[in-house]
Amino acid sequence: MAREIAPDYFDPLATDPEQARDVARWRGAERNRLRAARDRMSVASRKDVSVSLAKQLQRLLINRFNGGRGKVLSVYWPIKGEPDLRPLMAELHDEGVTIALPLVEVKAAPLAFRRWTPDTRMVRGDWNIPVPPPDAEPMTPDITLAPLVGWDPAGFRLGYGGGYFDRTLAALAPRPVSIGVGFHTARLQTIYPQPHDIPLDFILTDAGVQVERQERP
Ligand SMILES: Nc1nc2c(c(=O)[nH]1)N(C=O)[C@@H](CNc1ccc(C(=O)N[C@@H](CCC(=O)O)C(=O)O)cc1)CN2
Numbered sequence: 001m002a003r004e005i006a007p008d009y010f011d012p013l014a015t016d017p018e019q020a021r022d023v024a025r026w027r028g029a030e031r032n033r034l035r036a037a038r039d040r041m042s043v044a045s046r047k048d049v050s051v052s053l054a055k056q057l058q059r060l061l062i063n064r065f066n067g068g069r070g071k072v073l074s075v076y077w078p079i080k081g082e083p084d085l086r087p088l089m090a091e092l093h094d095e096g097v098t099i100a101l102p103l104v105e106v107k108a109a110p111l112a113f114r115r116w117t118p119d120t121r122m123v124r125g126d127w128n129i130p131v132p133p134p135d136a137e138p139m140t141p142d143i144t145l146a147p148l149v150g151w152d153p154a155g156f157r158l159g160y161g162g163g164y165f166d167r168t169l170a171a172l173a174p175r176p177v178s179i180g181v182g183f184h185t186a187r188l189q190t191i192y193p194q195p196h197d198i199p200l201d202f203i204l205t206d207a208g209v210q211v212e213r214q215e216r217p
């Protein structure tokens with residue numbers, strides 16, 4: 001397995017198909033491991049993490065983005081043990097932040113975003129994820145939160161394996177500020193970045209800002 005050998009074995013700019021296959025297999029195993037660990041967490045500790053993460057996010061928004069006021073912030077509707085930021089969504093909405101939620105409108109394409117308010121009646125989208133209804137206003141986020149299955153100190157993110165956030169960040173111009181949010185315990189030494197992987201601007205966990213990238217393209 002990839003993790004049993006030196007991290008620099010994988011040349012991020014190489015496109016050796018055999019190596020790409022090895023990385024994909026390793027990521028599959030790590031996703032399963034991290035998701036199983038998350039599933040095993042008690043309801044109480046997951047709640048603690050969600051509360052801490054929401055506080056950290058609020059602090060980051062205040063310190064860097066004027067609290068997010070006047071901006072479009074995309075959050076996510078929690079699934080599969082992800083931290084629950086819904087109480088913060090409502091609070092930010094009340095403070096003048098425009099909240100958007102991502103959805104898969106077209107498979108293997110960039111995500112779409114629709115406006116969410118506390119009155120929005122959610123419907124079932126792809127993968128059974130609740131999403132705002134088709135008549136909700138389409139949005140382009142200024143700041144996008146990407147839920148983390150895993151993260152690394154270089155700012156790279158492991159998600160569910162659909163490649164949706166990478167495609168979305170690659171497609172949007174100007175690129176939104178990207179903030180990966182998740183459990184501090186989901187840290188990996190490296191995700192063995194591949195040519196399509198885009199590092200996030202921030203990695204934020206329940207323990208605070210872990211990564212802040214200086215240069216943004
Ligand atoms: N709460 C939440 N909402 C979100 C995301 C998220 O990570 N969390 N997404 C963040 O992107 C998008 C949905 N992401 C998805 C990612 C993968 C698959 C999917 O079909 N996965 C396949 C396996 C894919 C593969 O390995 O090839 C499956 O599990 O069957 C669906 C949606 C938008 N909404």
Ligand SMILES: Nc1ncnc2c1ncn2[C@@H]1O[C@H](COP(=O)(O)OP(=O)(O)OP(=O)(O)O)[C@@H](O)[C@H]1O
Pocket residue numbers: 027157158159160161162163164165166167170196197
């Ligand atoms: N910009 C892109 N254009 C085309 N394909 C892409 C792009 N970005 C990623 N992909 C494809 O998506 C697949 C999954 O990528 P990856 O393992 O990075 O997923 P992930 O970031 O964990 O998933 P997600 O963002 O959906 O949570 C890869 O096979 C990759 O080839």
